Amino acid sequence: MAPSKPRVIYWFRTDLRLHDSPALKAALDLKPECLYPVWCWDPHYVYRARVGPNRWQYLLDCQSDLSASITKLNPKSKLFLIREAPQTLLAKLFKAWKITHIVFEKDTDAYARDRDENVVSQAKGAGVEVIIKMGRTLYDPDELVRANGGRPTMSITQVQKAGEKLGEVAKPIPAPKFLPDPGDTSLDFEHTQPSPNPDFNNIQRDEDDQSYNALAGPKGDFAVPTMAELGLKPASSQHRGGETIALKMLDEIISNTQYTATFSKPDTAPTAFAPQATTLLSPHHHFGSLSVRLLYWRVMDVLASYKGKQSTIPTNLIGQLLFRDMYFGAQAPLGYCFAQTVGNSHCRFIPWHLPSKIDPSNGLITGDHHIDTPEAETWFQRWKWGKTGFPWIDALMRQLRYEGWIHHLGRHAVACFLTRGGCYIDWERGAEVFEEWLIDHEVACNTGNWQWLSCTAFYSQFYRCYSPIAFPKKTDAKGEFVRHFCPELKDYPDKYIYEPWKAPIADQKKAGCLIKGDGDDTEGEGGMKIYPKPMFDFNARRTICIDAIKNAYHVNLYGDNPKVKDGTWRELFSDSAEGPTEGKSAKDASSANGNGEAKVKSGEEASGDMGVDQDEDEAAEVGGETRGGDRQGKRKRGKGKGQETLDGHFGGKRAKR
Ligand code: FAD
Numbered sequence: 001m002a003p004s005k006p007r008v009i010y011w012f013r014t015d016l017r018l019h020d021s022p023a024l025k026a027a028l029d030l031k032p033e034c035l036y037p038v039w040c041w042d043p044h045y046v047y048r049a050r051v052g053p054n055r056w057q058y059l060l061d062c063q064s065d066l067s068a069s070i071t072k073l074n075p076k077s078k079l080f081l082i083r084e085a086p087q088t089l090l091a092k093l094f095k096a097w098k099i100t101h102i103v104f105e106k107d108t109d110a111y112a113r114d115r116d117e118n119v120v121s122q123a124k125g126a127g128v129e130v131i132i133k134m135g136r137t138l139y140d141p142d143e144l145v146r147a148n149g150g151r152p153t154m155s156i157t158q159v160q161k162a163g164e165k166l167g168e169v170a171k172p173i174p175a176p177k178f179l180p181d182p183g184d185t186s187l188d189f190e191h192t193q194p195s196p197n198p199d200f201n202n203i204q205r206d207e208d209d210q211s212y213n214a215l216a217g218p219k220g221d222f223a224v225p226t227m228a229e230l231g232l233k234p235a236s237s238q239h240r241g242g243e244t245i246a247l248k249m250l251d252e253i254i255s256n257t258q259y260t261a262t263f264s265k266p267d268t269a270p271t272a273f274a275p276q277a278t279t280l281l282s283p284h285h286h287f288g289s290l291s292v293r294l295l296y297w298r299v300m301d302v303l304a305s306y307k308g309k310q311s312t313i314p315t316n317l318i319g320q321l322l323f324r325d326m327y328f329g330a331q332a333p334l335g336y337c338f339a340q341t342v343g344n345s346h347c348r349f350i351p352w353h354l355p356s357k358i359d360p361s362n363g364l365i366t367g368d369h370h371i372d373t374p375e376a377e378t379w380f381q382r383w384k385w386g387k388t389g390f391p392w393i394d395a396l397m398r399q400l401r402y403e404g405w406i407h408h409l410g411r412h413a414v415a416c417f418l419t420r421g422g423c424y425i426d427w428e429r430g431a432e433v434f435e436e437w438l439i440d441h442e443v444a445c446n447t448g449n450w451q452w453l454s455c456t457a458f459y460s461q462f463y464r465c466y467s468p469i470a471f472p473k474k475t476d477a478k479g480e481f482v483r484h485f486c487p488e489l490k491d492y493p494d495k496y497i498y499e500p501w502k503a504p505i506a507d508q509k510k511a512g513c514l515i516k517g518d519g520d521d522t523e524g525e526g527g528m529k530i531y532p533k534p535m536f537d538f539n540a541r542r543t544i545c546i547d548a549i550k551n552a553y554h555v556n557l558y559g560d561n562p563k564v565k566d567g568t569w570r571e572l573f574s575d576s577a578e579g580p581t582e583g584k585s586a587k588d589a590s591s592a593n594g595n596g597e598a599k600v601k602s603g604e605e606a607s608g609d610m611g612v613d614q615d616e617d618e619a620a621e622v623g624g625e626t627r628g629g630d631r632q633g634k635r636k637r638g639k640g641k642g643q644e645t646l647d648g649h650f651g652g653k654r655a656k657r
Pocket residue numbers: 265278279280281282283285286317320321323324325327406407408409411412415434438440441442443445446447449450453
């Protein structure tokens with residue numbers, strides 16, 4: 001009997017596109033008799049990942065656009081969206097549709113690896129051949145790690161060196177011109193409905209989620225779910241997803257050869273909006289609606305022919321993509337632990353306020369946190385909701401909530417403020433808020449960048465903090481950005497726009513907005529708006545934070561140290577050190593809770609000149625490598641050393657205690 005032709009499931013996940021998809025090409029190279037483009041509506045993401053309405057909408061946009069593009073190539077085909085977990089669904093599809101092959105893009109995220117291992121073993125059991133191809137990053141993160149001596153990539157230099165060993169980044173593959181028919185699509189099997197508990201996204205929903213009511217959706221046509229089915233509020237962001245939009249954006253960027261060839265991240269303004277100063281391609285990379293390899297090669301082509309002076313790695317666009325690969329290469333070998341301090345061999349332990357609760361059964365963070373001081377919790381909530389009383393910080397956090405995207409340096413500003421340069425709150429709290437609100441949320445990039453900003457990994461120049469006043473002034477002296485996102489301040493005089501608490505009452509009244517309270521009231525008597533007083537004296541907090549981090553660097557523990565796990569790290573800190581450091585015994589430690597004393601003056605007393613003193617060249621840190629940096633760093637390291645020497649430069653060797 002002649003071997004039958006392949007019947008293939010193409011499983012879409014991180015690759016919502018037709019162009020430059022090595023996995024899709026591999027599927028088509030099988031010359032299949034039928035090809036089923038499938039998306040499994042996975043309850044892990046529906047319930048267990050934090051996703052706000054803006055990223056949901058972006059996903060649905062990408063799926064709808066892809067489905068339409070598939071149908072354009074073959075009117076009988078579309079994206080078959082099936083509402084069940086892949087771990088239970090795929091084996092049933094193998095049988096129902098007589099599948100011979102399943103093909104998908106490789107995903108090195110921790111959950112994805114577990115899921116795929118499970119699916120691969122089921123496929124093997126069912127005699128279905130599995131083909132997996134990388135296409136999500138410039139290099140396969142596992143290969144990058146291997147070329148880096150088996151270690152996580154913690155610097156751009158390491159990525160470059162490892163990349164050289166791996167050879168040239170693969171050239172993009174054109175989109176297919178033809179897609180085979182799907183076969184019979186009947187679903188004659190039991191629907192395994194997931195449990196919605198716990199539903200991390202309950203807070204986003206106006207109504208219960210209905211998306212699992214029927215396998216092929218309410219009309220049985222495999223349609224992309226709607227926001228209403230998900231019980232979600234409409235998206236507030238203007239940023240929309242989909243390969244069609246992504247390719248148009250790419251064309252526009254590349255056609256501006258000067259912008260492309262001279263792009264230098266530290267010189268782009270975080271205060272620019274409509275339009276923003278950088279490409280805003282990150283959510284497309286996240287959903288795979290734009291291939292990073294296509295961007296890479298189109299930029300390389302511009303660089304090859306551009307005659308003027310060009311920017312270079314790490315600040316140019318190629319450098320930005322290398323940073324992305326760096327974080328994937330850091331995450332790949334560390335797995336779940338990469339996204340947390342506890343158990344993470346590469347993340348410094350700092351006794352932050354509001355530490356995560358840890359599930360003793362697996363050592364992973366639960367998504368809940370200890371409230372060691374009510375004051376820190378208040379600061380955290382005011383930060384999250386854009387009510388800190390620092391207009392620059394509040395404007396950024398509101399842009400994040402409404403639009404789902406903020407400029408890289410804006411992310412720097414709010415992340416530094418929450419952690420080492422203001423609140424001394426655990427970076428894991430900040431990463432969770434970003435996970436909820438970013439449209440480009442990517443576990444590897446979000447985690448890695450939060451570690452960078454909190455000086456717990458990748459970067460260690462904690463002396464350099466962002467002032468919420470001086471920093472935005474550099475690119476936006478008139479405060480247009482603040483006026484847009486904090487409209488209650490729109491009529492403030494330029495000189496008070498970043499420090500409205502300094503405005504005399506008469507000016508406050510004239511501008512129609514009083515500076516008072518803690519952000520609970522937004523409207524006062526006579527239609528007067530209200531904007532909060534600053535929640536603390538920034539300069540005082542910065543000093544406290546820097547001293548505290550310096551101390552923690554001396555103690556020199558990493559997340560995998562047994563003392564971090566069992567709570568005896570407290571023995572190494574004085575009770576009066578910043579953070580939940582009280583109580584020498586492990587017993588006290590594991591119940592880090594209650595209400596520690598407040599050590600700082602509250603915002604009510606904050607006055608005077610708040611924070612203009614800062615590094616002139618702080619924006620340089622965006623490039624990644626040590627470019628100047630803090631005075632201490634200069635003295636210690638001398639010039640020109642790669643940042644891989646930085647991780648642990650303070651005290652050198654790790655504490656073995
Ligand atoms: P561009 O400057 O135009 O860069 C081009 C592309 O390079 C981006 O689309 C992105 O894919 C990649 N890139 C650029 N900078 C970085 C970087 N530092 N790390 C990784 N990739 C980068 N980026 C995410 O994609 N997802 C996240 O969840 C995320 N969380 C972050 C959290 C914090 C605290 C910080 C400081 C940064 C975070 N970033 C994250 C990185 C960076 O801010 C965004 O990738 C970038 O701002 C996206 O805008 P853009 O597309 O205009 O970038």
